[in-house]
Amino acid sequence: xxxxxxxxxxxxxxxxxxxxxxxxxxxxxxxxxxxxxxxxxxxxxxxxxxxxxxxxxxxxxxxxxxxxxxxxxxxxxxxxxxxxxxxxxxxxxxxxxxxxxxxxxxxxxxxxxxxxxxxxxxx
Numbered sequence: 001x002x003x004x005x006x007x008x009x010x011x012x013x014x015x016x017x018x019x020x021x022x023x024x025x026x027x028x029x030x031x032x033x034x035x036x037x038x039x040x041x042x043x044x045x046x047x048x049x050x051x052x053x054x055x056x057x058x059x060x061x062x063x064x065x066x067x068x069x070x071x072x073x074x075x076x077x078x079x080x081x082x083x084x085x086x087x088x089x090x091x092x093x094x095x096x097x098x099x100x101x102x103x104x105x106x107x108x109x110x111x112x113x114x115x116x117x118x119x120x121x122x123x
Contacts, residue, residue: 003039007055019052028076030069032060038069042077049082070100078123086120094119 019025021043030038038056042049051073056066077085089097091108097119106118 003036003055003057007058008053025052026076028069028073030056030065030072032065038066040069040073042073047082048084048086049077049080051085051087054087066096067100074100074121074123082123084120084122086118088116089119091115091117 019041022041024043026042028040028042029036032038037060038054040054041052043052054066054070056069074085085102086105087097087102088111089102091114094104094117100121102119102121104117105120108115108117110116
């Protein structure tokens with residue numbers, strides 16, 4: 001939860017990054033030199049799987065670590081038989097997700113003051 005807070009909502013209380021489904025989610029983390037540096041949480045939706053709270057520590061972004069973790073999450077979802085993966089993506093991260101085959105499927109919307117789109121990738 002600390003990485004989620006530090007990266008995604010540092011101006012909010014720590015509890016803000018907790019989602020009601022956390023207990024039932026599948027959570028993955030990537031360690032670099034013995035330290036947890038990237039996290040992603042997956043949530044079942046029948047044939048769809050949603051990922052949330054995907055974050056990599058700021059000092060380690062751009063080094064391919066988050067890409068490796070997302071690739072792992074995609075492979076896991078495929079192995080589990082899901083047919084689609086989706087999330088609410090911040091506008092400034094769309095280019096990153098497009099490299100993995102994700103495409104927008106909604107109009108823009110806001111969470112707090114940040115612009116998002118719903119994105120998806122068929123598996």
